[in-house]
Amino acid sequence: MVRNNRGHGLLSFFASLLLLAGGCRQRAAEYAPGRKINPRISVRYAKGFTIDYYEGYRDVSIFDRKAGRTDTLHYLLVEKGVDPPVNRPGLPVIVTPVERMAVISSMHIAMAEFAGVADRITGLGSIQYVNSPIVRAGIRAGKVKQVGIDAGINNEAVIAMHPGVLIVMSNPGTGGGTYKTLTDAGIPVLPDADWLETTPLGRAEWVKLVAALVDRDETVETKFDSLARSYRRLADIGSHASPKPSVITDMPFKGTWYVPAGESFMAQFLRDAGADYHWSDTKGTGSLALGFEAVAPVALTADVWINLGNVDSKADVAAKDNRFSSLHAFQTGALYNYNRRVNDLGSNDYWESGSMHPDLILADLIRILHPGLLPGDSLYYYKQLK
């Protein structure tokens, strides 16, 4: 069982005492179930979570979307000083506002940065790859410690740190078996499934979950709304542009070419940027594992090749596989990689701040695919491989 809060054990101890005394007074009247109140914010793009507001606490529902929104995880975000509602027993409780949090992925750093609470991060999955100046300063000062990832998570380090919450990358359907030691120790483990979203805005909207944890719901919503407006304005320009250049993405390795499936957020980016993407109508939210040959007819004639991976020049691309030099995009030089903002540690900001700035990524893609359509031509995350 997940222990609700630290007071719970003591509470039940006294409750049993009262019971032993023969009274029925253990049903303490002051724990009236919170009244539902008007939502302070709304979740518009993300499909994986909702927040319901009650007096004194929030109820966060996280859906296992593969199970068709039936299988739901609940987390109670209870305000500091307020007792957890008695009518929701057994649910994990997170005391808000969270003062210290441990997070796993760079996406979480970006979300904390967006919500203005990057300084509250005390634990990181890996401290090797970080871009946020605040978090890097924290690492240098010894305030931010490494806690490990997935099965490699260092339980003792997390328990010693005792953060208000540990945010992990997880599929809500897989259960919390990996983290049982931590939940038993009273550390709430919150799964973040932003990566299952099918749109860039849907992914970024998970920031509202972090906002709720630190009680900044409205401020972050305002900031997110302006981001969403800016994204939609760009998408309106991009998706109506013509002609639409054909695009291929990623690079095959050992004969397998992973390309974004039609319902993935990358495919959505390409549609919004006005690209002709061959696999736009396929099913699936992840990527398709295709053979080199299946992609070759498309790749040979594609106008632009983006997201090439761990390469920095045309020579690097040819060194991976000399056949790439036969591709039309290679010959015309239309190779654009997302590694303009790689820092001195080798950490790529595209994966960090990029996940919270889909508008900047979209603007880059529109500038790549439709030069001259947007004012200015400087790219933010992308660069042309020479």
Place this chain on the structure above:
Amino acid sequence: MNGQLRKLPLTGLLLLLVLAFLLDISAGAVRIPLHDIFRILLAPSPGDDSSWSFIIEKIRLPKAITAVLAGCGLSVGGLQMQTLFRNPLADPGVLGITAGASLGVAAVLLSGGSMATIYAIKELSSPGSWLIAGAACIGAGGVMLLVLVLSGRLRDNVLMLIIGLMIGSITLALISIWQYFSNPEEVKDFLLWTFGSLGGVTGRQLLILGVTVLTGLVAAFLSSKMLDALLLGENYARSMGLTVRRARTIIVCTTSLLAGSITAFCGPIGFIGIAVPHLARLFFNTSSHRVLVPACCLIGTILLLLCDCISQWPGTQSVLPINIITSLVGAPLVILLLVRKRDLNVNAYR
């Protein structure tokens, strides 16, 4: 065995080889009519539909040639190991050479910046295909040297086998440490590499693979007599005037060359090396290596070509990793053949 009986399976296998090669060239995600394939193969003209000729010349043909080379090399390497150790379970990876190659590749793909030196390598050049192949060669070569040094101190081949297994075990443990501390993306790249692939070898790499494998095969064929003598036991071999230690060195070197180069370019391809020698003994009913070496080449090639055809079943856009197919399709086939034969030709090993 007389030659007459042997010719029958030989002709059949040769025919099958040609068929399998053609099938492999014509199978794929993109449907290309057979006469167009022949046209492209025989008279490649620049006016062709460029995507078809690209697919045939740059994807399917190199892949089929790689399958031939890997099929020959792994089978013969397996045969040599089974003979040297007189053990039906030995394969080319038994001395830890494949694991050594994997260690080399892990060093390149899995560093995760944890080691300063490796990071410097990454800075110098992104892990291109040459870097991976080079690292695999260094890893395989390192393990081979270690095995050879140890083999100089040992008289017994069985001890050699056990030490080979131990070295492989240490190597895999080192790789596991690396995997444990690596990013999921890096682990995925490495995992894909361990699945094996015939598709990534082209141009000059194919030439290098061809030269090394052919050298290894010629060396294996020339040591047929030595292998025959070893089959009868080390004491008997000695009585025939064979220096066992020298023979062992030659065989280990040949197998390392074959398994090391193939693993470097294609990743660790399992099953072929262990199964094909059994099939060769079954079909040709002999223990003479003068017959078995070419027989292994034939059968190994056919099996790997067929597996490659299956891995890209027509109508599917995906290609399954070759390792999955060799085991999933090859193993039942071997079981079927062995059950029909009822008993293994035990004399072939002892």
